[in-house]
Amino acid sequence: MNVPITVTINGTAYTRDVEPRQLLVHFLRETLNLTGTHIGCDTSSCGACTIMLNGQTVKSCTLLAAQADGAEIMTVEGLATDGKLHPIQEGFWQEHGLQCGFCTPGMMMAGVQILKNNPNPTEEEIRHGLEGNFCRCTGYHNIVKSIQYAAKKSAAM
Amino acid sequence: MLPASFDYHRATSVADALGMLGSLGDEAKILAGGHSLIPALKLRLSKPAHLIDLNAIPELRSITRQNGHIVVGAMATHTAVQTSDIVRSAVPFIADLAGSIGDASVRNRGTIGGVIAHADPRADYPAALLAADATVVLTSKSGSRNVKADDFFVDMFTTALAEGELVTEIHFPALAKGTGASYQKFSHPASRYAIVGCAARVTVEGGVCKNVRVAFTGLTEKAFRDNGVESALEGKPANEATIQAAALLAAKSIEVTGDSFADEAYRRHIATVQARKALLAAVAAATK
Numbered sequence: 001m002n003v004p005i006t007v008t009i010n011g012t013a014y015t016r017d018v019e020p021r022q023l024l025v026h027f028l029r030e031t032l033n034l035t036g037t038h039i040g041c042d043t044s045s046c047g048a049c050t051i052m053l054n055g056q057t058v059k060s061c062t063l064l065a066a067q068a069d070g071a072e073i074m075t076v077e078g079l080a081t082d083g084k085l086h087p088i089q090e091g092f093w094q095e096h097g098l099q100c101g102f103c104t105p106g107m108m109m110a111g112v113q114i115l116k117n118n119p120n121p122t123e124e125e126i127r128h129g130l131e132g133n134f135c136r137c138t139g140y141h142n143i144v145k146s147i148q149y150a151a152k153k154s155a156a157m
Numbered sequence: 158m159l160p161a162s163f164d165y166h167r168a169t170s171v172a173d174a175l176g177m178l179g180s181l182g183d184e185a186k187i188l189a190g191g192h193s194l195i196p197a198l199k200l201r202l203s204k205p206a207h208l209i210d211l212n213a214i215p216e217l218r219s220i221t222r223q224n225g226h227i228v229v230g231a232m233a234t235h236t237a238v239q240t241s242d243i244v245r246s247a248v249p250f251i252a253d254l255a256g257s258i259g260d261a262s263v264r265n266r267g268t269i270g271g272v273i274a275h276a277d278p279r280a281d282y283p284a285a286l287l288a289a290d291a292t293v294v295l296t297s298k299s300g301s302r303n304v305k306a307d308d309f310f311v312d313m314f315t316t317a318l319a320e321g322e323l324v325t326e327i328h329f330p331a332l333a334k335g336t337g338a339s340y341q342k343f344s345h346p347a348s349r350y351a352i353v354g355c356a357a358r359v360t361v362e363g364g365v366c367k368n369v370r371v372a373f374t375g376l377t378e379k380a381f382r383d384n385g386v387e388s389a390l391e392g393k394p395a396n397e398a399t400i401q402a403a404a405l406l407a408a409k410s411i412e413v414t415g416d417s418f419a420d421e422a423y424r425r426h427i428a429t430v431q432a433r434k435a436l437l438a439a440v441a442a443a444t445k
Contacts, residue, residue, distance in 0.1 A: 003165050019162075020162070020164060021161070021162055022159075023159070023199075026159075042199070044196060047262065056236070056262075057265060058265055059262050059263070059266075062191060062192055062266070063191065063195070064188075064195070064208075066165045066167075066210075067188075067212060069167075114261075131261070132260025
């Protein structure tokens with residue numbers, strides 16, 4: 001039996017009937033065509049599908065779409081405002097924080113969570129905060145620098 | 158990967174959930190944080206006809222202090238326990254443990270009640286509940302009953318939960334002055350599950366160890382208290398030599414299960430290392 005849900009994603013409310021077994025990441029990508037959120041391991045290890053749900057990062061491969069009823073979601077598509085990059089996006093650009101780019105949407109959302117909890121994190125705190133996000137290009141050094149850039153940029157704003 | 162089909166039910170109160178559990182019976186599974194259950198559904202290791210979601214029950218999220226106990230609602234997330242001032246001030250090692258589970262995004266969803274009801278032999282909380290002398294509150298339509306952690310963990314993925322019951326609260330006695338506790342683990346580098354974890358609680362009185370409780374996770378089919386280590390330290394001076402001697406007895410009387418990542422001998426060795434670290438940290442916290 002399908003379940004009616006209403007979810008606000010990047011400021012837009014969407015009402016849809018979902019199959020109970022539909023995963024949130026498939027709802028985002030396939031039902032709403034928000035393909036910025038990636039599917040990597042599909043087992044809640046790699047973090048490619050990381051999004052913000054009610055202000056906290058979650059792995060959208062390990063939540064049912066039905067569970068998101070009433071929630072506020074932000075995906076990577078919601079980071080930029082009025083065509084202006086979010087500091088975390090600018091950081092990844094300036095510091096070469098991506099190679100193949102597959103992990104990048106999840107990395108950026110994890111970065112947003114790190115800076116939300118702690119606007120001025122140490123390098124170690126950033127690395128600890130990224131434990132749930134894998135970069136198979138192993139480009140972690142520049143990802144850390146990108147988040148440090150975003151922290152500085154946000155502090156200056 | 159998609160789970161097999163099921164019907165989804167969102168409970169909005171404990172009574173609501175118990176009603177659903179009563180009418181749907183063993184066709185239903187309880188959905189807490191979902192970070193063990195949803196992967197199992199996707200692999201079709203579990204194919205329930207109904208899921209009862211507890212995430213919309215605010216009363217299960219509360220963390221309070223009541224008569225010297227910290228009462229943690231079953232649906233408190235690991236992030237909520239990690240960042241709770243109430244937990245941090247009364248049982249700091251539980252807050253530290255919560256902050257060491259999985260990763261930040263997993264901690265935002267995973268719940269203490271889900272972990273203990275699932276009773277994965279590699280989970281962190283069960284050993285800590287045993288060392289903390291915690292009590293689990295199980296609620297059914299006919300009321301609630303309290304089960305000591307010592308009696309709650311029965312076997313691999315098996316607990317004292319009866320049909321029609323939910324885990325609703327976990328009670329931790331606040332650590333009194335002179336009592337310290339610690340949880341130390343060696344994690345698998347990818348999954349972050351404990352290969353071996355050790356929780357220890359010690360009271361130090363006049364330089365002597367009392368009421369020693371030591372429990373392990375990751376060694377066998379369930380978390381267990383190690384009476385060998387406990388009795389070796391009970392009544393002994395709280396110093397490095399006695400702790401080291403007691404830690405070396407870790408898991409002596411237990412059949413340890415190895416796997417391709419960590420065989421039996423390696424796990425036994427890691428158990429002695431984690432026991433030493435946990436006991437030293439517990440004694441340091443007790444004498445601070």
